[in-house]
Amino acid sequence: QVQLVESGGGLVQAGGSLRLSCAASGRTFTYYAMGWCRQAPGNEREFVAARAWSASLTSYADSVKGRFTISRDDAKNTVYLQMNSLKPEDTGVYYCAVRSAYLSGTGYCTDGVDYWGKGTLVTVSS
Numbered sequence: 001q002v003q004l005v006e007s008g009g010g011l012v013q014a015g016g017s018l019r020l021s022c023a024a025s026g027r028t029f030t031y032y033a034m035g036w037c038r039q040a041p042g043n044e045r046e047f048v049a050a051r052a053w054s055a056s057l058t059s060y061a062d063s064v065k066g067r068f069t070i071s072r073d074d075a076k077n078t079v080y081l082q083m084n085s086l087k088p089e090d091t092g093v094y095y096c097a098v099r100s101a102y103l104s105g106t107g108y109c110t111d112g113v114d115y116w117g118k119g120t121l122v123t124v125s126s
Contacts, residue, residue: 003024006094011125094119
């Protein structure tokens with residue numbers, strides 16, 4: 001049974017940093033795309049970042065470019081999201097999402113996600 005378990009969320013002041021992790025189990029995702037989506041209270045789920053098995057295929061939401069970095073360790077079946085210079089508008093539940101087909105941009109978090117994690121809450125105070 002496939003499981004995605006996120007960790008690393010928490011409460012941080014604006015300008016601070018957090019590193020999210022998503023550990024996958026149940027199968028190997030070497031050739032899958034791994035990424036992050038988030039949902040703020042009252043809002044729809046939105047794309048944050050994604051990376052295909054090839055590092056040359058990486059994309060970020062415009063709102064996080066230059067502040068967030070996605071990386072993956074296929075030996076550990078884990079994807080990371082380093083979040084720097086956090087802003088209150090980054091607050092939300094962050095979900096790990098795995099797809100067999102890479103999509104850049106907003107389409108990543110829509111139909112076609114094969115596996116979802118349960119999410120980790122990030123709260124950025126002003």
